[in-house]
Amino acid sequence: MRTDFTSWTATHQSRFEEVLRVVLPSPDIAPQRLHQAMRYAVLDGGKRVRPLLAFAAGELAGADVARVNIAAAAVELIHAYSLVHDDLPCMDDDVLRRGKPTCHVQYDEATALLVGDSLQTLAFHLLAEHSLCDEPKQQLEMIKLLATATGSRGMAGGQAIDLASVGRALSLPELESMHIHKTGALIRAAVLLGAQCGTVSSERLSMLDHFGKCVGLAFQVVDDVLDASSDTATLGKTAGKDADNDKPTYVTLLGIPAARDMARNLHAEALAALAEFGDEALRLRELADFIVLREF
Amino acid sequence: MRTDFTSWTATHQSRFEEVLRVVLPSPDIAPQRLHQAMRYAVLDGGKRVRPLLAFAAGELAGADVARVNIAAAAVELIHAYSLVHDDLPCMDDDVLRRGKPTCHVQYDEATALLVGDSLQTLAFHLLAEHSLCDEPKQQLEMIKLLATATGSRGMAGGQAIDLASVGRALSLPELESMHIHKTGALIRAAVLLGAQCGTVSSERLSMLDHFGKCVGLAFQVVDDVLDASSDTATLGKTAGKDADNDKPTYVTLLGIPAARDMARNLHAEALAALAEFGDEALRLRELADFIVLREF
Numbered sequence: 001m002r003t004d005f006t007s008w009t010a011t012h013q014s015r016f017e018e019v020l021r022v023v024l025p026s027p028d029i030a031p032q033r034l035h036q037a038m039r040y041a042v043l044d045g046g047k048r049v050r051p052l053l054a055f056a057a058g059e060l061a062g063a064d065v066a067r068v069n070i071a072a073a074a075v076e077l078i079h080a081y082s083l084v085h086d087d088l089p090c091m092d093d094d095v096l097r098r099g100k101p102t103c104h105v106q107y108d109e110a111t112a113l114l115v116g117d118s119l120q121t122l123a124f125h126l127l128a129e130h131s132l133c134d135e136p137k138q139q140l141e142m143i144k145l146l147a148t149a150t151g152s153r154g155m156a157g158g159q160a161i162d163l164a165s166v167g168r169a170l171s172l173p174e175l176e177s178m179h180i181h182k183t184g185a186l187i188r189a190a191v192l193l194g195a196q197c198g199t200v201s202s203e204r205l206s207m208l209d210h211f212g213k214c215v216g217l218a219f220q221v222v223d224d225v226l227d228a229s230s231d232t233a234t235l236g237k238t239a240g241k242d243a244d245n246d247k248p249t250y251v252t253l254l255g256i257p258a259a260r261d262m263a264r265n266l267h268a269e270a271l272a273a274l275a276e277f278g279d280e281a282l283r284l285r286e287l288a289d290f291i292v293l294r295e296f
Numbered sequence: 297m298r299t300d301f302t303s304w305t306a307t308h309q310s311r312f313e314e315v316l317r318v319v320l321p322s323p324d325i326a327p328q329r330l331h332q333a334m335r336y337a338v339l340d341g342g343k344r345v346r347p348l349l350a351f352a353a354g355e356l357a358g359a360d361v362a363r364v365n366i367a368a369a370a371v372e373l374i375h376a377y378s379l380v381h382d383d384l385p386c387m388d389d390d391v392l393r394r395g396k397p398t399c400h401v402q403y404d405e406a407t408a409l410l411v412g413d414s415l416q417t418l419a420f421h422l423l424a425e426h427s428l429c430d431e432p433k434q435q436l437e438m439i440k441l442l443a444t445a446t447g448s449r450g451m452a453g454g455q456a457i458d459l460a461s462v463g464r465a466l467s468l469p470e471l472e473s474m475h476i477h478k479t480g481a482l483i484r485a486a487v488l489l490g491a492q493c494g495t496v497s498s499e500r501l502s503m504l505d506h507f508g509k510c511v512g513l514a515f516q517v518v519d520d521v522l523d524a525s526s527d528t529a530t531l532g533k534t535a536g537k538d539a540d541n542d543k544p545t546y547v548t549l550l551g552i553p554a555a556r557d558m559a560r561n562l563h564a565e566a567l568a569a570l571a572e573f574g575d576e577a578l579r580l581r582e583l584a585d586f587i588v589l590r591e592f
Contacts (some may be wrong), residue, residue, distance in 0.1 A: 010321065012343050023357055025448055028328070030453070031448070031453050031456035031457050033456065033460060034448050034456035039449065076561065081413075085409055085413060087408065088386075090384075090404075090406045090409060109386035110386045110387050113384065113409075113458075114448075114452050114455055117381060117412070117452050118376075118417065118448035121446045121447035121448070122443075122447055123422040124439065124443050125443035125444065128436045128437075128439035128440040128443060129443075136431075136432035136436055139432070139436060140432055140436065141424075143420065143423075143424035144424040145438065147417050147420050147421035147424060151414050152321055152327065152330050152331060152414035153325070153332065156330070156410050156413050156414045157326070157327050157414075157415065158411055160327035160329065160410050161326070162409065163406050163410075182538070256318055278552075284550075287520060292526050
């Protein structure tokens with residue numbers, strides 16, 4: 001019998017924490033302080049939503065879990081690097097992340113800069129070092145996919161649009177474009193890389209891509225709602241920051257009720273993208289529920 | 297008849313500038329400001345020492361120049377990213393680079409942070425996107441090589457050791473270890489990647505590796521001498537900074553005459569590493585002269 005979603009999630013989360021411990025440089029290897037700070041920024045934190053999406057897509061595609069571990073770790077390291085750099089004083093200037101002091105508060109700014117830089121490098125290192133699929137040529141495509149999701153036309157580009165948007169009225173399509181890049185790109189990459197560790201047709205890959213796009217955007221809408229409606233203790237990061245920073249969000253643009261509706265619609269669209277799949281997409285459906293229907 | 301070194305260098309430098317213009321995202325593509333800043337940080341500056349080493353090693357190995365272009369561009373983008381981040385206020389806090397305002401002065405700190413991040417990503421993107429050699433499996437090895445040279449056990453690790461060394465007396469072996477990581481790793485990678493775009497035996501690759509190691513370290517020793525003995529206008533960056541920042545250098549540790557001797561010895565060792573090669577290593581020898589014997 002298949003385990004329930006909570007057990008599946010808990011098992012993968014705890015297993016994956018061990019994967020991260022192994023792929024991160026040991027804190028005893030020089031330069032020790034940098035390696036300790038890299039581990040501080042990555043370990044013991046987060047729900048590991050992107051890795052869980054990669055594992056669910058990998059299971060659907062019959063992928064070897066050892067391969068998905070590497071793809072999921074690469075995505076999570078990119079995510080962690082982006083958080084460390086986003087929290088820096090010259091960006092969001094945040095002091096709290098996942099209930100702990102941010103990396104530059106715990107260490108120092110220069111170290112946090114190098115932590116983010118080195119986590120990004122490590123992500124690509126992992127994808128080049130380990131076998132992810134049977135064809136090295138496809139593996140190169142997977143590296144390219146992560147680079148596209150990460151760089152100036154993906155996540156970092158979304159950050160740049162975000163910077164440019166402070167204090168400025170954005171239209172809904174502009175806000176959507178920002179988040180499709182800033183948050184969505186890496187979530188889509190997680191789904192696609194997980195699936196590409198196994199075997200999946202290009203039609204099904206497109207469906208998974210659309211699923212990832214909807215979930216990624218829904219994730220951000222829910223984040224905006226939670227930021228506006230929760231307190232700092234519940235979030236584990238500073239609440240109400242977006243409004244304080246005069247940043248456009250789905251809530252400031254639509255109000256909380258319409259933002260909630262939008263998240264529900266995206267959730268429905270994500271599930272519709274999986275309509276062709278049978279039971280093998282169960283975990284992806286459950287993850288869509290988990291991501292969109294969290295306490296909001 | 298073979299062109300002389302000056303023409304060879306000038307031809308490759310101007311050709312390579314065009315390569316960089318093509319691989320960098322167009323300034324008209326969104327996010328425009330980020331893309332403009334990426335181009336500002338990379339184009340129209342520097343002697344392109346690392347690319348020249350890659351081209352020389354590529355010629356020696358009979359590599360297709362279109363392939364070496366990509367490898368050289370990846371290395372140069374990593375180098376440019378490291379300069380942008382090193383110049384940030386939380387690191388060296390420098391205002392002048394290659395005779396121009398540094399990226400965060402010309403734009404702003406947040407943009408400079410994203411510029412460095414995005415240049416790094418673009419380097420790996422290029423190596424995954426284009427064909428560098430006949431075997432995709434070897435191409436994965438080349439990506440891994442650049443990642444090793446770039447990350448926490450390479451260039452970024454050297455930066456971390458550098459941070460930790462401020463105001464502290466380093467021994468000569470400690471200083472050497474710092475620079476082998478901080479400057480040397482990427483110079484070695486340039487030589488090796490250039491050669492691996494063509495065909496070269498593992499014995500010869502080891503010799504080239506040793507050549508790269510000696511040249512990389514010599515490069516830093518010469519830099520230290522120039523920093524202590526030149527003025528800002530000649531350098532195109534702020535002179536005398538290392539001493540002002542209380543950073544250990546070969547000059548503070550050995551004095552200028554002994555540092556010059558060390559550079560000359562490393563130069564001789566670099567040439568000795570090429571002893572097995574004939575005329576096909578001419579450009580590498582000339583580059584060793586160019587790097588070590590510049591006006592110091």
